[in-house]
Amino acid sequence: MFEPTEDQLAIIEMVADFATEQIAPHAAAWDRDHHFPVDVLAEAGALGMGGIYVREDFGGSGMSRLDAALIFEELAKADPTIAAYISIHNMVVWMIDKFGNDEQRAAWVPQLCTMEMLGSYCLTEPGVGSDAAALSTRAVLDGDSYVLNGTKQFISGAGSSGVYLVMARTADTGSAGITAFLVPDGTPGLSFGALEAKMGWNAQPTRQVVMDNVRIPAGNRLGEEGTGFGIAMKGLNGGRVNIGACSVGGGQAALEKSIAYLKEREAFGKPLIGQQALLFEIADMETELETARTMIWRAADALERGTADAVRLCAMAKRVATDAGFNAANTALQLHGGYGYLSEYGIEKIVRDLRVHQILEGSNEIMRLVIGRLAVER
Amino acid sequence: MKIVVLIKQVPDTAEERRLSPDTGKVDREAADPVIDEITERALELALTVKDRDKSTEVVVATMGPTEASKSIRKALSMGADSGIHILDDSLAGADTVLTGAALAGALRGTGADLVIAGNESTDGRAGMIPAMIAEHLDLPLLGSLVSADIGSDAVTGVRVSELGTQEVVASYPAILTVTERFEEARFPNFKGIMGAKRKPVATISASELGIAAEVRSTVLDLAQRPPRNAGRKIVDDGNAAAELVDFLAARRLI
Ligand SMILES: Cc1cc2nc3c(=O)[nH]c(=O)nc-3n(C[C@H](O)[C@H](O)[C@H](O)COP(=O)(O)OP(=O)(O)OC[C@H]3O[C@@H](n4cnc5c(N)ncnc54)[C@H](O)[C@@H]3O)c2cc1C
Numbered sequence: 358m359f360e361p362t363e364d365q366l367a368i369i370e371m372v373a374d375f376a377t378e379q380i381a382p383h384a385a386a387w388d389r390d391h392h393f394p395v396d397v398l399a400e401a402g403a404l405g406m407g408g409i410y411v412r413e414d415f416g417g418s419g420m421s422r423l424d425a426a427l428i429f430e431e432l433a434k435a436d437p438t439i440a441a442y443i444s445i446h447n448m449v450v451w452m453i454d455k456f457g458n459d460e461q462r463a464a465w466v467p468q469l470c471t472m473e474m475l476g477s478y479c480l481t482e483p484g485v486g487s488d489a490a491a492l493s494t495r496a497v498l499d500g501d502s503y504v505l506n507g508t509k510q511f512i513s514g515a516g517s518s519g520v521y522l523v524m525a526r527t528a529d530t531g532s533a534g535i536t537a538f539l540v541p542d543g544t545p546g547l548s549f550g551a552l553e554a555k556m557g558w559n560a561q562p563t564r565q566v567v568m569d570n571v572r573i574p575a576g577n578r579l580g581e582e583g584t585g586f587g588i589a590m591k592g593l594n595g596g597r598v599n600i601g602a603c604s605v606g607g608g609q610a611a612l613e614k615s616i617a618y619l620k621e622r623e624a625f626g627k628p629l630i631g632q633q634a635l636l637f638e639i640a641d642m643e644t645e646l647e648t649a650r651t652m653i654w655r656a657a658d659a660l661e662r663g664t665a666d667a668v669r670l671c672a673m674a675k676r677v678a679t680d681a682g683f684n685a686a687n688t689a690l691q692l693h694g695g696y697g698y699l700s701e702y703g704i705e706k707i708v709r710d711l712r713v714h715q716i717l718e719g720s721n722e723i724m725r726l727v728i729g730r731l732a733v734e735r
Numbered sequence: 736m737k738i739v740v741l742i743k744q745v746p747d748t749a750e751e752r753r754l755s756p757d758t759g760k761v762d763r764e765a766a767d768p769v770i771d772e773i774t775e776r777a778l779e780l781a782l783t784v785k786d787r788d789k790s791t792e793v794v795v796a797t798m799g800p801t802e803a804s805k806s807i808r809k810a811l812s813m814g815a816d817s818g819i820h821i822l823d824d825s826l827a828g829a830d831t832v833l834t835g836a837a838l839a840g841a842l843r844g845t846g847a848d849l850v851i852a853g854n855e856s857t858d859g860r861a862g863m864i865p866a867m868i869a870e871h872l873d874l875p876l877l878g879s880l881v882s883a884d885i886g887s888d889a890v891t892g893v894r895v896s897e898l899g900t901q902e903v904v905a906s907y908p909a910i911l912t913v914t915e916r917f918e919e920a921r922f923p924n925f926k927g928i929m930g931a932k933r934k935p936v937a938t939i940s941a942s943e944l945g946i947a948a949e950v951r952s953t954v955l956d957l958a959q960r961p962p963r964n965a966g967r968k969i970v971d972d973g974n975a976a977a978e979l980v981d982f983l984a985a986r987r988l989i
Contacts, residue, residue: 367812367928375922405925418925 359654365427368420372428375404376435384436387560388706391552393517394439394560395475401443402472406432409447410595411454415462416470422595422657426602430650433606437710440606442561444599445513449476449522452592453539456580465520465539474519478596479509479540479566480589486510487723489524490532490586494568496525503538503578505546505571511717515564516549518542523568524585535585539577546571557709594668596718597675598656604682604714605650607707611689612642614704618693629692638692642685649674649681669731676724679714686711736887736907737792738781739845740815741838741852741864742774744799744806748857759954760828761858763800770806773853775920777913781851782814782921784885792816794845798826798837804936811931812923818936819845825941825948832951835867840944842872849890850910854879865912875905881916 361369379397387394401407409425411417425447432440450469453476454462468474485491494507505525512521521540528534540547550565580588616639619630629635656674659667686707690697697704715721746752746766755762770778778795785791795810797803798821807818821837829837842850855862869876877883880892880903890911891904905911923931941948969978983989 364929364932367808367923367931368925371812371923371925371928403924404922409925420925420929 359651361427365424368424369427369431371404372406372431373434375401376432380432380439381435384439384560385700385703385706387436388438388557389559389700391559391562393442393514393562395517397439398443398446398472398475401432402470405470406443407446407472408450408454408466408470411447411450411466411470415454415466417450417454417466418470422598422661423654425595426598426653426657429599429602430606430609430653433603434610436560437603437607437707437714438558438560440603441558441600441710441714442513444596444603445478446472446476447599448592448596449478449520451595452478452522452537452588453579455591456537456584456588457539460576461539461579469520475514475517477512477514477518477521477566478589478592479512479521479523481510481512483508483510483565487720489589490535492524492526492535494523494525496527496536496538498527498575499572501575502572503575505538505540505568505573507568509566509568511553511563512566513558513561513563515566516552516562521547521566522579523566524589527582527585530583532586533583535589536582537579537585537588538573539579540568540571540573541577544571544573556712557706558713593718594660594671597671597724598653598660600714600718601649601653601656601675601678601682604679604711605646605653606682607711608642608646608649608682608685611686611704611707612639612646614702615639615642615689615692618696622694635692638688642688645681646685649678652677669728672719672724672727675719676721676728679711679721683708683711683715736784736788736790736848736885737794737846738784738849738851739794739796739819739842739847740774740778740781740810741850741868742778742795742797742806742810743771743853743856743858744768744797744803745771745856745858748772752858754957754959756957756959758828759957768802768805770809770920771853771856771858773855773857773913773915776915776917777851777853778810778813778815779918779920780883780885780913781849783918785814794819794847796838796841796845797821798829798834798841800827807936808931809923811934811936812927813921814923814927815934817934820936820938821941821944822938823941823948828950829948830950830952831861831863831867833946833948835864836871836946837941837944838864839868839871840946841939842868848907848909849885850874850908852910852912854912854914865910869910872908872910874908874910877903877905877909877911879914880911881914883911883913883917 405418408417409420413419429440453465480489482492496503496505519542523538523540526534527536546569548567553563622629652674656670659670690704696702747769750766753762781793785793793815794817795815796819852865877892880894883892889906894901969975
């Protein structure tokens with residue numbers, strides 16, 4: 358488990374080559390221009406990155422959660438924002454593959470796996486984030502269709518996606534009254550808010566998704582009525598491991614830049630790496646990132662095998678990895694001095710991008726809530 | 736159609752490459768081994784034929800140490816169907832004559848309609864191997880092409896030499912070599928990577944090829960490339976052009 362297999366090494370090499378050639382050279386410009394590179398995403402999809410842990414019969418890559426974590430770490434070394442978007446997309450495709458019937462899988466999974474179509478995950482609302490079970494978007498059955506009304510907030514990929522996986526209320530019974538739906542782009546009544554201006558993650562759009570009497574066939578319901586919250590949380594377990602892997606990748610890139618910089622930058626008559634105080638910073642970054650990586654791999658393995666403690670391990674991995682990644686990037690900025698604060702050195706972008714990983718897919722406070730409750734219930 | 740692509744494992748051009756002063760050979764520890772970039776383009780050309788016509792069989796062949804199997808595996812993950820690995824300690828340090836004979840020997844039994852190679856490699860290079868193979872196997876050689884059209888009955892191409900541009904054509908079997916003007920190689924996809932280990936690789940020794948591993952050329956000496964000296968800067972105070980002409984003339988460059 359701690360030694361990648363020969364196949365995994367080949368996968369890491371390919372993804373690293375792809376990320377180095379097709380993503381890294383453009384990351385700064387995409388960030389500056391707020392450009393969402395859907396063409397590059399389709400290239401990633403053609404290589405199998407659209408449905409990494411999705412079954413093969415409808416075009417998935419049929420790989421493991423650990424494979425996915427290794428892939429996201431490599432992608433994030435080039436650009437955490439693009440890596441994170443691909444991770445959200447994978448979460449959506451997996452949910453359709455896992456909880457959809459064969460008709461739904463056949464209709465959506467193939468083009469999502471190639472990333473010719475993109476998917477968005479719509480849980481958060483303007484009034485509810487952490488307390489997602491209190492969501493108020495409503496779906497009402499009317500003949501053989503459902504009519505959806507409500508607003509989703511902070512939706513990644515909104516406006517560019519072909520399908521929106523929307524969690525909506527079908528009964529007033531708390532989390533048990535939530536149902537998942539597939540809302541195709543272009544459905545009358547579906548519209549999007551303005552692009553949110555953000556601290557980071559600029560290479561992917563974040564918008565509101567507004568549903569005003571959106572009518573979809575009853576066949577677009579994913580799973581049974583009332584199972585939506587469970588589906589949303591199961592998707593997030595994997596999402597948390599993947600977003601954590603993205604943080605480790607971003608942090609690792611910041612660490613490597615720092616080592617190179619400290620070796621080259623001279624002050625007080627010698628390279629800065631000769632200052633033991635700074636060497637200790639490097640040691641701490643290295644240790645925290647490796648700790649996080651180990652936790653990510655363990656959680657990925659638990660998820661793969663469906664062990665009883667998977668939820669707990671995924672929450673721990675998300676918290677540890679997103680903190681370690683952000684801390685490493687923030688320390689890297691400090692180690693670069695004034696140059697770290699300039700866009701040109703690529704460090705401040707990593708700091709901006711990784712900051713949000715501590716907030717979304719369940720904030721790190723919510724991770725502690727999950728871990729703490731499970732600890733005292735035991 | 737059956738296409739055999741000759742690939743070579745070389746030190747990564749993106750890293751520093753060195754010759755080892757003791758052996759006169761490429762220092763393989765100095766940089767990561769990768770598939771030579773030009774032979775990767777040769778493979779890409781073969782794979783585009785396979786993209787068009789799924790019945791095309793693409794075989795990759797290489798001569799090299801045990802670790803060259805990694806390059807074969809990569810080629811298989813990109814889409815080649817099988818591999819041939821000439822692996823024999825007695826062939827380590829083979830010169831071009833021996834390498835040409837060994838590769839020709841391995842190609843002889845394959846029934847290839849077309850052999851594709853790079854015009855030269857990015858490490859130690861002589862650019863002679865494809866011509867030697869053509870001689871051994873009595874094949875027409877379409878060398879150093881800048882474009883190629885692999886048809887069902889014949890292959891045509893454009894080659895550029897110091898003398899100009901030439902349009903060349905050959906019927907099968909034939910051997911052609913590509914230059915850096917050809918398309919860059921594709922990335923292997925995940926399915927290709929996972930499937931690569933199930934594809935067959937034949938390992939062949941020198942004795943199976945019926946060749947004596949005898950090196951006929953020896954390296955007498957080698958020297959490190961001298962470090963670059965600082966150039967001379969000509970500041971234009973009115974007669975820079977004249978100074979430049981003098982500079983070039985003194986070195987017999989004009
Ligand atoms: C760039 C971006 C992209 C996003 N993409 C998506 C997306 O694609 N799909 C989607 O559905 N959502 C998305 N989100 C939403 C994200 O998941 C939420 O922002 C997150 O869950 C937090 O919810 P909130 O913002 O409403 O904060 P709140 O829930 O209001 O929380 C505010 C603060 O209080 C803390 N807090 C809340 N409850 C507790 C508690 N019980 N104990 C201790 N602390 C608590 C939180 O941790 C946080 O620090 C995105 C957000 C951003 C910023």
